[in-house]
Amino acid sequence: MPSYEEDLSEFERRNAQVLGISTDLVHAQEAWAKSMGGLSYPLLADSWPYGYTAAQYGILRGDGLVERSIFVVDKAGKIAYIDIHEIGQPPPTDKIMAALDKLR
């Protein structure tokens, strides 16, 4: 999650807003972000009903964990890119940028 800090201007240049989403409560997210020195984008709490948004995106696993994943949504509200990743690995940023480049 924190690895997008250095890419912020790259997202801005592509007119893209990053939203981080987890099933944590917003208090925990704020504390976590603070422990990393703060983030340049918001974190959203998909905490009640637990994982409801993740389930709608098809990434809430049967064991209750959410897949580490990226969805790029274009200005028309359509899904333009999906990357569902191994839980231990951050999704590659260059592919996200390439997907955004196609939207401009």
Add this chain to the structure above:
Amino acid sequence: MARPIWKLALGEEAPDFELQATGDVAGKGSPKKRIRLSDYRGKKNVVLAFFPAAFTPV
């Protein structure tokens, strides 16, 4: 590993949501707010980054 019930496909409408969120910049004490995906429609592309849990290393 259990499989999800369904998956979204490219070109489909992204399911809208409205969630409680940190401020515009998480971890910097800015006031909490609610964020709705459809608020960005017609204005910005959105990168939704789902992650398993806070306090995970990556």
